[in-house]
Amino acid sequence: MNASDRGQLLNRLADLIERDRTYLAALETLDNGKPYVISYLVDLDLVLRCLRYYAGWADKYHGKTIPIDGDFFSYTRHEPVGVCGQIIPWNFPLLMQAWKLGPALATGNVVVMKVAEQTPLTALYVANLIKEVGHLIQVAAGSSNLKRVTLELGGKSPNIIMSDADMDWAVEQAHFALFFNQGQCCCAGSRTFVQEDVYAEFLERSVARAKSRVVGNPFDSQTEQGPQVDEMQFKKILGYIQSGKQEGAKLLCGGGAAADRGYFIQPTVFGDVQDGMTIAKEEIFGPVMQILKFKTIEEVIARANNSKYGLAAAVFTKDLDKANYLSQALQAGTVWINCYDVFGAQSPFGGYKMSGSGRELGEYGLQAYTEVKTVTVKVPQKNS
Amino acid sequence: MDASERGRLICKLADLIERDRLLLATLESMNGGKLFANAYLMDLGGCIKTLRYCAGWADKIQGRTIPIDGNFFTYTRHEPIGVCGQIIPWNFPLVMLIWKIGPALSCGNTVIVKPAEQTPLTALHVASLIKEVGKMIKEAAGKSNLKRVTLELGGKSPCIVFADADLDNAVEFAHQGLFYHQGQCCIAASRLFVEESIYDEFVRRSIERAKKYVLGNPLTPGVNQGPQIDKEQYDKILNLIESGKKEGAKLECGGGPWGNKGYFIQPTVFSNVTDEMRIAKEEIFGPVQQIMKFKSLDDVIKRANNTLYGLSAGIFTKDLDKAVTVSSALQAGTVWVNCYSVVSAQCPFGGFKMSGNGRELGEYGFHEYTEVKTVTMKISQKNS
Numbered sequence: 001m002n003a004s005d006r007g008q009l010l011n012r013l014a015d016l017i018e019r020d021r022t023y024l025a026a027l028e029t030l031d032n033g034k035p036y037v038i039s040y041l042v043d044l045d046l047v048l049r050c051l052r053y054y055a056g057w058a059d060k061y062h063g064k065t066i067p068i069d070g071d072f073f074s075y076t077r078h079e080p081v082g083v084c085g086q087i088i089p090w091n092f093p094l095l096m097q098a099w100k101l102g103p104a105l106a107t108g109n110v111v112v113m114k115v116a117e118q119t120p121l122t123a124l125y126v127a128n129l130i131k132e133v134g135h136l137i138q139v140a141a142g143s144s145n146l147k148r149v150t151l152e153l154g155g156k157s158p159n160i161i162m163s164d165a166d167m168d169w170a171v172e173q174a175h176f177a178l179f180f181n182q183g184q185c186c187c188a189g190s191r192t193f194v195q196e197d198v199y200a201e202f203l204e205r206s207v208a209r210a211k212s213r214v215v216g217n218p219f220d221s222q223t224e225q226g227p228q229v230d231e232m233q234f235k236k237i238l239g240y241i242q243s244g245k246q247e248g249a250k251l252l253c254g255g256g257a258a259a260d261r262g263y264f265i266q267p268t269v270f271g272d273v274q275d276g277m278t279i280a281k282e283e284i285f286g287p288v289m290q291i292l293k294f295k296t297i298e299e300v301i302a303r304a305n306n307s308k309y310g311l312a313a314a315v316f317t318k319d320l321d322k323a324n325y326l327s328q329a330l331q332a333g334t335v336w337i338n339c340y341d342v343f344g345a346q347s348p349f350g351g352y353k354m355s356g357s358g359r360e361l362g363e364y365g366l367q368a369y370t371e372v373k374t375v376t377v378k379v380p381q382k383n384s
Numbered sequence: 385m386d387a388s389e390r391g392r393l394i395c396k397l398a399d400l401i402e403r404d405r406l407l408l409a410t411l412e413s414m415n416g417g418k419l420f421a422n423a424y425l426m427d428l429g430g431c432i433k434t435l436r437y438c439a440g441w442a443d444k445i446q447g448r449t450i451p452i453d454g455n456f457f458t459y460t461r462h463e464p465i466g467v468c469g470q471i472i473p474w475n476f477p478l479v480m481l482i483w484k485i486g487p488a489l490s491c492g493n494t495v496i497v498k499p500a501e502q503t504p505l506t507a508l509h510v511a512s513l514i515k516e517v518g519k520m521i522k523e524a525a526g527k528s529n530l531k532r533v534t535l536e537l538g539g540k541s542p543c544i545v546f547a548d549a550d551l552d553n554a555v556e557f558a559h560q561g562l563f564y565h566q567g568q569c570c571i572a573a574s575r576l577f578v579e580e581s582i583y584d585e586f587v588r589r590s591i592e593r594a595k596k597y598v599l600g601n602p603l604t605p606g607v608n609q610g611p612q613i614d615k616e617q618y619d620k621i622l623n624l625i626e627s628g629k630k631e632g633a634k635l636e637c638g639g640g641p642w643g644n645k646g647y648f649i650q651p652t653v654f655s656n657v658t659d660e661m662r663i664a665k666e667e668i669f670g671p672v673q674q675i676m677k678f679k680s681l682d683d684v685i686k687r688a689n690n691t692l693y694g695l696s697a698g699i700f701t702k703d704l705d706k707a708v709t710v711s712s713a714l715q716a717g718t719v720w721v722n723c724y725s726v727v728s729a730q731c732p733f734g735g736f737k738m739s740g741n742g743r744e745l746g747e748y749g750f751h752e753y754t755e756v757k758t759v760t761m762k763i764s765q766k767n768s
Binding site: 003004053062073325377380384 | 705713
């Protein structure tokens, strides 16, 4: 199959997903609990953009011809790896599926995908759409020759608010950074470091914002926060909240279940959090915000980097030099400046350290799915 | 507008062209005398694929971050140039239009297009489709700020057939390479160099191939050759044929007009052509094939390169060393080995020497339509 044909098929898959967008968004909300409005406007939108982005790469991932020493003609080919085993999580089922299928299929591989048992519905529906596109699906024959596996891991991402930040904007973004998707984001800004001078005011405004967060039925368009994905997560998060209380963090709002049925948790904010506390070190994956105080830029860099994770980070400041200095210093795969959770299919995403291996999205995202073959041919005489 | 949105709009234009494929192919055939089957399958097929290729690049035009010496942060931006003036020829009106507007729009430019006066119809229909896509067209305001102009120039491309070549393959590709679209291709294989030992057989098979031609109404299936584009070209071609006869080339078949109305010229083959004859030096742009004899490899390379032009070239051989050596030695923008006229959106196309400036399509083609801006920022300290 021509590379460009692969691209065309991916585009057609995107078109079919767009055709069935309403249905898929509802299915996603039913299975995962995320607000319908978000499923439809954000998840599905990003899925379409990702697939179309990778459709475009299919016939553009070039190898190189290389000026090797000696009378040789040397070039690389970018070949498919073969069969790729892909395991996807339950927090963004459709989107994570697209992040995996896009680059793998664009580069000519075959995919064996294990969806999350908590949220299998939308991925299975997309598998049907793939059948409708035709060509893209092959039945995995008896012998499996799995070569590479890509795993998406977690984070405890620091969000650093400098004293010169735009306060309104920083409060809103920090809130979004933590609470989006019921706190179930690998890159959630779950350690909010606020510089001393603005700490008290930031705390007060963050609490007010958390208190105003609307928790309810995800199919209700007013709802900002739906339920957690299942009982296991629900209990785990409540456990972390307990540890926060026990270890001496200051509970400023929330702190328990939000209703007497379903897996709803109150938007919770802890202030005066210390680095050694469990809630400051472990990934909670729920609507629980940790706010910590810092004095100097050198101090916050050390503390932000003092984690086994390194998925993302953010800096809120108006100062050019601080922005450059901090973004260089932070050990994180993505650094956001004066924004958070900004994703584009065009920009690579992935973690340092224990947050993951390799990068997804962007041109870099193609590398994991490509085997580089160097071909070197003896020539009678080189002319350049 | 987001880059990816430009890509989406260009994709939509491709969809509309696909929708109106029959109409556009008919218009193209009527306006340019092009065989309908070719217009529908090759020209329209090429347009649609090329536009989709260009659409895919829109959000992948990436600058670089650069490890400059000193405490600086340097990066480049690949910005649009602004307004691009584009002049298109009449031999492939739609295809050439798409080769120009595709990359230019993909990189975010505005274009002013002058179609050929001989063949304006399809370009005008595409302009109305652009309006249908919406947003893409803006009224060119009073003052023009034209910055760059791209011109498509010609060629006198050599085809070198070695004695060890697959003869049938070489004859067929050389034939199509010359006679396609009534010989009106900038890449026409208009100097056929055939190795001495197979020369007579090659000439014999080429004549046989040309004699089979059915001339007539290009809209009718079963017709192999339509009329030349206009009287000016018709007269010029007949004049060059006469010069061939006068200067001593051997007329093997054809050699004059066909029929008593319209600009039809008989498929013509000259053998025993020598390098100083006009038909060996000037671009004929008609159905006139020149077959020349050669002895040694070094000699044929010199003769092939001995021209003002350098658009393309073909090599026919089974020998690995010959293929690599000769393709490195030829001064041509595209070299085909054991094939000819293989043009595809993924591959850069353009000429050496007087055949043109710059490259179109492929990744390289997009460089013409971007302005590179380097940004260097002073920072307090570099960490890598």
